[in-house]
Amino acid sequence: MALAADTDHEALERTPSQVGDYVTLLKPRVMSLVIFTALVGLFVAPGGLHPVLAGTAILAIAIGAGASGALNMWYDRDIDRIMSRTQNRPLPRGRITEEEVLVFGLTLSAMSVATLGLATNWLAAGLLAFTIFFYAVIYTVWLKRSTPQNIVIGGAAGAFPPMIGWAAVTGQVGIEAWVMFAIIFLWTPPHFWALALFKKSDYEAAGVPMLPNVAGERATQNHILIYSVVLVASGIAPLIVGMAGWLYGAVAVGLGAWFLWLAFDLWRTSEKDQMKKVARSLFRFSLYYLFVLFVALAADHALGLYLGAAQ
Amino acid sequence: MTAERDEDEMKRIRRRRSVALGIALAVFAALFYAITIVKMGPAIMNRPL
Numbered sequence: 001m002a003l004a005a006d007t008d009h010e011a012l013e014r015t016p017s018q019v020g021d022y023v024t025l026l027k028p029r030v031m032s033l034v035i036f037t038a039l040v041g042l043f044v045a046p047g048g049l050h051p052v053l054a055g056t057a058i059l060a061i062a063i064g065a066g067a068s069g070a071l072n073m074w075y076d077r078d079i080d081r082i083m084s085r086t087q088n089r090p091l092p093r094g095r096i097t098e099e100e101v102l103v104f105g106l107t108l109s110a111m112s113v114a115t116l117g118l119a120t121n122w123l124a125a126g127l128l129a130f131t132i133f134f135y136a137v138i139y140t141v142w143l144k145r146s147t148p149q150n151i152v153i154g155g156a157a158g159a160f161p162p163m164i165g166w167a168a169v170t171g172q173v174g175i176e177a178w179v180m181f182a183i184i185f186l187w188t189p190p191h192f193w194a195l196a197l198f199k200k201s202d203y204e205a206a207g208v209p210m211l212p213n214v215a216g217e218r219a220t221q222n223h224i225l226i227y228s229v230v231l232v233a234s235g236i237a238p239l240i241v242g243m244a245g246w247l248y249g250a251v252a253v254g255l256g257a258w259f260l261w262l263a264f265d266l267w268r269t270s271e272k273d274q275m276k277k278v279a280r281s282l283f284r285f286s287l288y289y290l291f292v293l294f295v296a297l298a299a300d301h302a303l304g305l306y307l308g309a310a311q
Numbered sequence: 312m313t314a315e316r317d318e319d320e321m322k323r324i325r326r327r328r329s330v331a332l333g334i335a336l337a338v339f340a341a342l343f344y345a346i347t348i349v350k351m352g353p354a355i356m357n358r359p360l
Contacts, residue, residue, distance in 0.1 A: 016324050019331045052349045056342060111339075119346050 017096035024090050025073055025101060026066030026108075033290075034065040034161045040294045041165030041180055044243065044301040049120070049169045056119040057168040061161055064112035064128045068157070070105035071136035074098060076144075079206040085199065105136070120168040127167055131160040145207065148214040155188025156181075162294075176243040179234070183293065186231040190224045190263065191286040197221075197266075197279035217275065221267045224282070228263035232256035235293055244300045251296035255289050 038061045042054055049057070073080065073091055077098065080086035090096040109132050117125030139154030162180040167173055196203055196210035197220055203210040212220045235252045238244040262282040269275045 016321055016328070018324055019328055022331075050349050052345050056346055059342075115342075118343075119350075 017090065017100060021090035021096050022104060025070040025096075025104060026063075027069030027073075028066075030069055030158075031062050031066050034158070035062045036291070037180070037184065037294055038062075038161035038165040040298045041162030041177065042169055043165075043298050044176070045166045045169035047169050053119050054168075057116060057124065057165065060112045060116035060119065061128060061164055063108050064116070064132055065161065067105050067108035067112060068132040068135040070101055070108065071132070072140045074101040074105055075136070075140050077101075079145075079208065082206045083202045085202060109136075116164075116168070121171045123171060123173070124164050124168040127160060127164045127173075131157055131164065134160075145209065148209045148211045150209070151192040152189050155185050155192075158188055159184035175241050176238070179237045179241055179243065180297075182234045182237065183231070184290065186227060186234050187286065187290050190227045190231060191283065191290075193220050193224050193227075194266070194279045194283035194286065198276040198283070218270075221269075221275075225263045225267040228260055232260055238297060244297055245304065247303055248296045248300035252293060255292055259285065259289050 035058060039058055042049065042057060073089055076086070077091040080089050081092040086092065091098065091101060109129075113125050113129045113132070116128050135154070135157035139150065139157055143150040143154050159181045162184070163173060163177040166177040166180070193211050196212050197217060200210070200212045200217075204213050211223060215223075232252075235256050236249070239249040239252065259282075262278065262285055266275065266278045266282055269278050
């Protein structure tokens with residue numbers, strides 16, 4: 001152990017942390033989803049925001065999300081060494097020191113919240129601060145290693161960005177913002193449980209209590225099916241609360257039907273290898289599902305604006 | 312020879328990091344300048360001292 005620490009130290013002396021390592025700490029792939037959903041929240045909100053302020057808001061939300069990713073990597077440095085998916089992160093590889101990561105995460109958190117508050121309003125900034133706290137403390141420190149319901153509650157952190165975008169424009173949080181929150185919140189569990197089904201051994205080795213490891217594969221398949229039904233219903237909610245029209249409705253129903261089919265297919269599969277295969281395709285499709293649903297929401301809104309202007 | 316090359320490589324990496332930090336700070340300053348102008352308007356320049 002001491003030898004490993006010494007080797008790490010020597011490695012650090014040889015190569016200082018590079019710019020790319022800092023970018024990796026921000027979890028760019030997670031960040032891209034945050035930017036996208038926040039952008040949609042900001043776009044579909046009634047009223048307007050000056051392009052400079054809108055751009056600043058998106059940048060602040062993205063940096064805030066990145067900062068929470070860095071804080072997550074700082075805390076999870078022990079288990080990141082074990083899981084194949086995370087072994088190449090800068091901290092487990094010894095390319096950066098713990099202190100650098102912590103200071104980087106905290107500094108960016110403070111700067112992003114302050115920037116959002118000054119550029120838009122303090123409700124949006126407060127929501128961003130809460131999101132960072134929720135992901136870095138409630139999820140990473142508390143829930144992730146203690147309960148198989150970790151991602152159910154932790155999913156809220158990923159669900160806040162469109163709400164923050166909405167609040168940045170309107171200065172309040174309406175039913176529409178809650179609907180967008182609900183879609184991502186309900187999407188997270190089936191998405192990650194599908195991942196956990198085919199990465200089960202990884203989570204097992206790291207001691208993270210994901211549902212398949214704790215309750216078994218059958219229970220996970222049941223959970224995924226139930227959550228998928230509720231998710232698809234929430235996907236149609238924008239139509240019901242009047243924030244979207246037929247274009248969105250058609251997309252939501254079509255995508256929802258496919259999502260349910262995959263969840264059902266997974267539920268009825270008991271052979272291990274086949275089950276992993278279906279879980280992988282559900283995981284992949286769930287990414288498209290969320291992306292296309294939010295594209296449809298924005299497209300529907302744009303169509304409404306266009307038709308409104310044409311009349 | 313190798314030690315010298317390592318030293319050069321380290322300097323290069325540090326320099327690149329410093330440049331990146333410098334650019335980030337410059338963008339941050341420009342952003343706040345733009346936010347100020349947008350929120351307060353160009354009239355901020357016309358105030359009596």
